[in-house]
Amino acid sequence: MGMSKLDEVGDRESWRCWLCDEPVDPNMSVNDPRGPSVDGIFATKKGKGGPERLAHRACNTKKGAVAPVVPWPDSLFVIDPAPIIGTVERLTRKPGRVAVARCPSQADAEDASAWLLDRLSRLAPELAFETSIESGGGGFLLVLRR
Structure with missing residues (x-):
């Protein structure tokens, strides 16, 4: 049996969540909030399929149908940061x-x-x-x- 889509996306993304930028454990259960999941981020926009990205299950779920947010870190001194x-x-x-x-x-x-x-x-x-x-x-x- 070949590589799963999750393994393929995970390897391409170096097993880092594209939303929070933290490591994703490939051996963790996909049902665990910190477990791996594949996010078809822009796949539904006007029929144009964007790349599938690796995300923690909880990051992917929290994002839901709303636009995802990549936060600016609190350690930076930025005013009026753009999304x-x-x-x-x-x-x-x-x-x-x-x-x-x-x-x-x-x-x-x-x-x-x-x-x-x-x-x-x-x-x-x-x-x-x-x-x-x-x-x-x-x-x-x-x-x-x-």
């Missing part, structure tokens, strides 16, 4: 630039930029993103481009 999934979807449809957060200092913006690019490398590995930091308005604007 990451919505921003990625928008830049996927139409490449360009989107301001994703304001930061009080250049160092905060650099930390947020490094985290965001690292997170997007796993969230949307097929897309190439870059960031820039623009000074203005007493702070620093983090801009994402594709």
